[in-house]
Amino acid sequence: xxxxxxxxxxxxxxxxxxxxxxxxxxxxxxxxxxxxxxxxxxxxxxxxxxxxxxxxxxxxxxxxxxxxxxxxxxxxxxxxxxxxxxxxxxxxxxxxxxxxxxxxxxxxxxxxxxxxxxxxxxxxxxxxxxxxxxxxxxxxxxxxxxxxxxxxxxxxxxxxxxxxxxxxxxxxxxxxxxxxxxxxxxxxxxxxxxxxxxxxxxxxxxxxxxxxxxxxxxxxxxxxxxxxxxxxxxxxxxxxxxxxxxxxxxxxxxxxxxxxxxxxxxxxxxxxxxxxxxxxxxxxxxxxxxxxxxxxxxxxxxxxxxxxxxxxxxxxxxxxxxxxxxxxxxxxxxxxxxxxxxxxxxxxxxxxxxxxxxxxxxxxxxxxxxxxxxxxx
Amino acid sequence: xxxxxxxxxxxxxxxxxxxxxxxxxxxxxxxxxxxxxxxxxxxxxxxxxxxxxxxxxxxxxxxxxxxxxxxxxxxxxxxxxxxxxxxxxxxxxxxxxxxxxxxxxxxxxxxxxxxxxxxxxxxxxxxxxxxxxxxxxxxxxxxxxxxxxxxxxxxxxxxxxxxxxxxxxxxxxxxxxxxxxxxxxxxxxxxxxxxxxxxxxxxxxxxxxxxxxxxxxxxxxxxxx
Numbered sequence: 001x002x003x004x005x006x007x008x009x010x011x012x013x014x015x016x017x018x019x020x021x022x023x024x025x026x027x028x029x030x031x032x033x034x035x036x037x038x039x040x041x042x043x044x045x046x047x048x049x050x051x052x053x054x055x056x057x058x059x060x061x062x063x064x065x066x067x068x069x070x071x072x073x074x075x076x077x078x079x080x081x082x083x084x085x086x087x088x089x090x091x092x093x094x095x096x097x098x099x100x101x102x103x104x105x106x107x108x109x110x111x112x113x114x115x116x117x118x119x120x121x122x123x124x125x126x127x128x129x130x131x132x133x134x135x136x137x138x139x140x141x142x143x144x145x146x147x148x149x150x151x152x153x154x155x156x157x158x159x160x161x162x163x164x165x166x167x168x169x170x171x172x173x174x175x176x177x178x179x180x181x182x183x184x185x186x187x188x189x190x191x192x193x194x195x196x197x198x199x200x201x202x203x204x205x206x207x208x209x210x211x212x213x214x215x216x217x218x219x220x221x222x223x224x225x226x227x228x229x230x231x232x233x234x235x236x237x238x239x240x241x242x243x244x245x246x247x248x249x250x251x252x253x254x255x256x257x258x259x260x261x262x263x264x265x266x267x268x269x270x271x272x273x274x275x276x277x278x279x280x281x282x283x284x285x286x287x288x289x290x291x292x293x294x295x296x297x298x299x300x301x302x303x304x305x306x307x308x309x310x311x312x313x314x315x316x317x318x319x320x321x322x323x324x325x326x327x328x329x330x331x332x333x334x335x336x337x338x339x340x341x342x343x344x345x346x347x348x349x350x351x352x353x354x355x356x357x358x359x360x361x362x363x364x365x366x367x368x369x370x371x372x373x374x375x376x377x
Numbered sequence: 378x379x380x381x382x383x384x385x386x387x388x389x390x391x392x393x394x395x396x397x398x399x400x401x402x403x404x405x406x407x408x409x410x411x412x413x414x415x416x417x418x419x420x421x422x423x424x425x426x427x428x429x430x431x432x433x434x435x436x437x438x439x440x441x442x443x444x445x446x447x448x449x450x451x452x453x454x455x456x457x458x459x460x461x462x463x464x465x466x467x468x469x470x471x472x473x474x475x476x477x478x479x480x481x482x483x484x485x486x487x488x489x490x491x492x493x494x495x496x497x498x499x500x501x502x503x504x505x506x507x508x509x510x511x512x513x514x515x516x517x518x519x520x521x522x523x524x525x526x527x528x529x530x531x532x533x534x535x536x537x538x539x540x541x542x543x544x545x546x547x548x549x550x551x552x553x554x555x556x557x558x559x560x561x562x563x564x565x566x567x568x569x570x571x572x573x574x575x576x577x578x579x580x581x582x583x584x585x586x587x588x589x590x591x592x593x594x595x596x597x598x599x600x601x602x
Binding site: 049051071072073074075076077080082084085086087088089090091092099100103134135136150153160 | 494495496497498499500501502503504505506507510514515518519593594595596
């Protein structure tokens with residue numbers, strides 16, 4: 001959808017702000033341009049809609065070289081949102097949102113409807129009162145949303161976003177990120193998103209292009225960037241806690257034991273003890289006759305021989321789901337007395353088990369490799 | 378003294394009214410021209426890459442303002458006479474006031490148009506507005522309050538300078554002042570001065586109303602919506 005070939009920007013003072021960057025971004029992909037300030041990420045973004053003219057190289061948007069298109073036409077096909085938002089203070093919310101549709105000559109009725117649609121998409125109630133408000137009458141979070149709605153105005157297939165959630169408080173920011181992810185799943189735009197925040201990058205991106213001094217350091221999925229940073233700079237930038245950051249990228253299903261040991265409610269304690277020894281665990285999940293998880297039985301409960309598991313059961317309601325991110329699973333495990341997490345399907349049927357040991361082994365396998373495998377040229 | 382002045386004004390209502398109308402006519406024609414020319418020049422010199430030109434234009438407009446009004450009237454009369462135009466009264470005064478009114482209007486226009494918040498302009502450009510569309514739909518509407526402030530300043534200033542136009546036969550409230558001086562009648566001088574001041578204040582109030590009307594709703598000061 002977007003392809004940069006050796007894109008280079010040299011400013012009149014000789015600074016090579018962007019130096020031979022080549023990137024290929026697929027349709028519907030969420031691509032993050034990440035790096036410290038002054039690394040050329042914003043300049044790279046602005047070369048795509050020609051706000052910054054390229055010095056050399058080529059950029060293709062939808063298969064066409066951007067300098068072959070009329071600049072206004074190119075920009076009207078690409079949504080653009082910036083950190084400062086830049087809403088027009090003399091225009092209402094509705095007028096702001098349909099700026100591009102108006103440039104494209106849409107009818108008044110269609111524009112009004114589009115404004116309502118977009119507000120709804122962004123979680124704002126499109127009342128008449130709200131549509132006719134001015135930017136000065138909105139809260140920071142609302143302005144940010146209207147800014148994004150405006151970028152989506154004429155339903156462009158490409159969105160360029162320059163730290164669009166940069167200027168708001170961390171709580172609103174995280175909520176906006178989550179909401180934007182939900183919206184993106186619905187609208188599947190090709191997004192190029194600039195940020196200096198590794199957390200934001202890891203949360204949002206399908207792929208991350210890490211930049212430094214105008215050059216591309218690494219272009220990889222968040223998981224790969226965290227697991228195998230290309231060089232010392234990348235390693236330093238993703239941070240010493242990269243393995244913890246990676247937890248949110250991994251789902252419980254990738255780590256859990258899909259065939260966990262378990263005992264039935266009415267089995268004897270002896271068989272529970274035998275299973276524990278066999279699997280070297282101190283807790284066993286207990287299921288009822290239909291395979292539903294009902295709680296745990298621990299080694300300490302088994303001192304007295306005889307009887308069934310039912311008599312020694314510790315009922316427990318905290319459950320993991322297969323698509324839960326590992327950071328949440330880990331939190332649940334810390335909070336529980338058991339230290340293990342039973343994973344169940346929608347019917348509470350036991351389908352897996354996560355233990356600290358499995359987690360540890362998994363993280364070690366993925367994050368202790370030293371040889372980087374995917375390094376961008 | 379004030380009572381004498383008041384007696385004069387109250388007994389000469391038609392005459393003073395006539396002079397006031399003449400005065401307003403001069404000021405409005407001159408400032409109308411100044412607004413038109415000043416806006417065009419102001420917008421033109423605010424364009425990208427015209428910073429040097431803007432500096433030069435503002436310098437020249439500033440110089441114009443330092444020429445004493447009587448001298449400017451004299452120069453204009455000579456020039457008009459040389460080209461065979463109407464060289465006394467209304468025409469030279471209107472031309473002089475137009476020139477004086479240019480500086481505040483050009484200065485405010487160019488400062489306001491150029492001074493629009495950078496992200497606003499970047500957003501407009503990024504969404505595919507042409508430079509002309511940015512000027513018409515974003516820069517000028519947002520510059521209105523500052524441009525209007527320049528216009529008001531020009532009008533208030535010119536109401537005063539127009540009074541001196543009576544000296545070269547343009548009529549207006551200045552006539553009361555000059556007659557008062559010639560006949561040692563301070564009550565006439567005071568009557569003229571009071572009327573000129575009142576007119577300046579009145580026109581300023583009127584224009585502040587106009588300013589509110591033409592200022593886009595979204596950028597009006599809270600409480601004025």
